Amino acid sequence: xxxxxxxxxxxxxxxxxxxxxxxxxxxxxxxxxxxxxxxxxxxxxxxxxxxxxxxxxxxxxxxxxxxxxxxxxxxxxxxxxxxxxxxxxxxxxxxxxxxxxxxxxxxxxxxxxxxxxxxxxxxxxxxxxxxxxxxxxxxxxxxxxxxxxxxxxxxxxxxxxxxxxxxxxxxxxxxxxxxxxxxxxxxxxxxxxxxxxxxxxxxxxxxxxxxxxxxxxxxxxxxxxxxxxxxxxxxxxxxxxxxxxxxxxxxxxxxxxxxxxxxxxxxxxxxxxxxxxxxxxxxxxxxxxxxxxxxxxxxxxxxxxxxxxxxxxxxxxxxxxxxxxxxxxxxxxxxxxxxxxxxxxxxxxxxxxxxxxxxxxxxxxxxxxxxxxxxxxxxxxxxxxxxxxxxxxxxxxxxxxxxxxxxxxxxxxxxxxxxxxxxxxxxxxxxxxxxxxxxxxxxxxxxxxxxxxxxxxxxxxxxxxxxxxxxxxxxxxx
Numbered sequence: 055x056x057x058x059x060x061x062x063x064x065x066x067x068x069x070x071x072x073x074x075x076x077x078x079x080x081x082x083x084x085x086x087x088x089x090x091x092x093x094x095x096x097x098x099x100x101x102x103x104x105x106x107x108x109x110x111x112x113x114x115x116x117x118x119x120x121x122x123x124x125x126x127x128x129x130x131x132x133x134x135x136x137x138x139x140x141x142x143x144x145x146x147x148x149x150x151x152x153x154x155x156x157x158x159x160x161x162x163x164x165x166x167x168x169x170x171x172x173x174x175x176x177x178x179x180x181x182x183x184x185x186x187x188x189x190x191x192x193x194x195x196x197x198x199x200x201x202x203x204x205x206x207x208x209x210x211x212x213x214x215x216x217x218x219x220x221x222x223x224x225x226x227x228x229x230x231x232x233x234x235x236x237x238x239x240x241x242x243x244x245x246x247x248x249x250x251x252x253x254x255x256x257x258x259x260x261x262x263x264x265x266x267x268x269x270x271x272x273x274x275x276x277x278x279x280x281x282x283x284x285x286x287x288x289x290x291x292x293x294x295x296x297x298x299x300x301x302x303x304x305x306x307x308x309x310x311x312x313x314x315x316x317x318x319x320x321x322x323x324x325x326x327x328x329x330x331x332x333x334x335x336x337x338x339x340x341x342x343x344x345x346x347x348x349x350x351x352x353x354x355x356x357x358x359x360x361x362x363x364x365x366x367x368x369x370x371x372x373x374x375x376x377x378x379x380x381x382x383x384x385x386x387x388x389x390x391x392x393x394x395x396x397x398x399x400x401x402x403x404x405x406x407x408x409x410x411x412x413x414x415x416x417x418x419x420x421x422x423x424x425x426x427x428x429x430x431x432x433x434x435x436x437x438x439x440x441x442x443x444x445x446x447x448x449x450x451x452x453x454x455x456x457x458x459x460x461x462x463x464x465x466x467x468x469x470x471x472x473x474x475x476x477x478x479x480x481x482x483x484x485x486x487x488x489x490x491x492x493x494x495x496x497x498x499x500x501x502x503x504x505x506x507x508x509x510x511x512x513x514x515x516x517x518x519x520x521x522x523x524x525x526x527x528x529x530x531x532x
Contacts, residue, residue: 059193061185061255062164063103063112064153067096067124067171068140072404073334076388077366080418085172086123089338093131096124096171100131102178103167108186111135113156114171115149118295122426122529125291137291138283141298147312148304151265151272152296154258155280165192166261168254168309173331174341180327184223188255188323191224196321197264197314198224198255201248202329207239210333212250212310214322227320230310248322251329254309264319269312275304288530289426289450335381336394339364353384364394387421426529427452428505440517446471446506451499453527460514460521462490464498469506472499495525 071084078084085096093101103109112135116124124137138156140149150168157164167185175181188198201214210233217228230250234242266273284295314320330337342350342364349357353367359376367384374382383390392399407417422431427450434441444464446452454474464473465487473480473488474497482488490496492514500506524532 059163059165059189060106060110061103061108061167061189062110062157063167063169064150064157065096065099065103065112065114065169065171066116066146066149067114068117068120068143068149069170069172071172072401074332074338075400075404076385076390076416077383079416079420081119082123082420082424083120083172084332085170086120086127089332090174090342094127095174095332097127097131098175099169099171099173100128100133100135102175102181103169104131104133105182108182109167113138113153115140115153117143121293122289122291123424125289136294138294138296140296141301144301144304144306146309147265147269147307148272148276148301150254150309151262151276151304152279152301154262154265155276156283156294158258158262159280162259163193164258165189166256166258170252170331173251173253173329175327175329176341177327181325184323184325184327185255187223188321191221191321191323192255192257194221195257195260195319196220196224196226197261197317197319198321198323199227199314200251200253200255200325201322202251202325202327204243204247204249205328207236207243208249209233209236209239210337211331213239213242213247214250215245215247216322216324220321224321224323227322230315230320248324249329250310251325252310252331254314255323260319261313264313264317268316269305269307272304272307272312275300278303286530289528334395334400335364335383335390335392336396339381339394362394385420388416426450430510433509435517438513438515438517440512442510442512444508444510446498446500446508448500448503448505451528452497453522453524453529453531454495454497455522455524456493456495457514457521458493458523459516460512461492462496462513463511464488464490465509465511467507467509469500469502469504471506471508472501473497474499497526 067085070080071078074084086094088094114124115138118139192198213231215229216225218226220226279296279300282297330341339350344350348362349360351365354371355365355367356373360374361378363374364381372384379394381392381394404417407413428445428447430442430444433443466482466484471482473482476494
């Protein structure tokens with residue numbers, strides 16, 4: 055690695071991940087889920103770039119709705135970093151452009167490593183070595199993509215054809231190729247093509263210069279956005295907000311179409327580690343440990359006469375008998391049974407669910423809904439009542455709020471709650487309850503050192519989440 059330069063990881067983590075429904079949903083997408091172990095792929099990505107002799111602290115570009123998820127998982131991974139909030143999705147090109155402008159403000163010679171938050175890399179040391187090996191080429195002005203040596207003739211990935219040797223392990227890109235059919239993919243495997251991983255290493259100023267050549271509107275919007283970043287704090291966490299109007303002026307386009315497939319500066323470094331973009335249930339099956347019949351399972355699962363199936367079961371016991379080449383994913387409120395190789399149809403399914411008011415929630419939220427202060431989960435519901443299980447993290451508190459259409463009972467199960475009702479505070483301990491009348495201003499705080507758990511019983515004419523009026527809120531949702 056050249057001199058004292060440290061690579062700045064820029065982690066893109068604003069996607070929805072609909073091809074992994076029902077586990078991945080709009081409000082809690084796949085990059086924040088523990089799909090293959092105890093940690094999410096976002097946490098794994100943070101850990102992968104934690105060697106401070108090679109990498110600087112990361113910048114995470116994400117959506118407004120994911121800001122507290124990102125902050126929580128940064129803390130859990132023990133990593134400090136900048137959190138930049140997109141007001142809307144404009145694909146990867148504009149997001150990377152804004153990140154490049156922000157990095158260039160601080161360091162005109164900044165080298166950035168663009169990573170997706172939802173990819174799997176099995177060998178972090180090999181990943182670090184690959185990034186370090188590509189640094190000289192990036193500093194010399196190349197836009198380096200990481201190419202993965204194919205293990206099979208996959209039709210779900212784009213490919214890169216390496217050209218002339220540029221610097222050590224780095225080659226110029228002779229061609230980018232879209233996803234091929236099976237016959238073409240087999241030929242690519244024999245001819246030394248590489249999978250295009252979508253990870254990039256380049257100088258911020260060089261990328262912006264090429265962007266200005268090919269997509270001047272994106273470049274101009276990014277330059278304006280970077281000078282108008284709003285910095286604020288919510289829940290003790292600092293965020294950098296992108297201006298909505300300025301960002302909306304940028305055309306939505308992927309970095310591949312905007313720059314990489316058009317520039318003559320594109321280069322590729324062959325990566326010597328296993329990689330997956332986890333873009334489908336089939337991809338997860340491929341990389342999961344399997345039994346003698348090719349089955350991969352997580353959770354409470356029974357298999358009889360099944361072959362090459364992938365089963366995930368969150369709570370219920372799921373049995374698969376005499377079936378082959380399918381995926382079964384059972385969450386608390388939805389079950390998917392499909393051919394393992396189905397991916398595009400899942401996007402169609404999620405779109406259909408979202409278009410129907412009766413099923414929209416299944417497309418967007420899990421039964422357990424995360425909030426910056428903790429979570430809540432529906433337990434039961436009737437015509438004029440609803441029961442929830444609420445968990446409040448240590449030191450956290452809900453907003454000061456009231457409801458026009460419902461009253462509430464809170465029963466503490468674990469911990470001690472400080473409850474404020476119309477300006478009067480009281481402590482509510484385990485097995486004690488408190489009543490919040492309709493229209494009363496109320497707030498709940500966990501001053502303890504363990505999670506506060508309670509059962510909430512709502513009663514009233516309307517029980518929607520939008521029946522909340524907030525007066526004060528630590529997370530600026532007023």
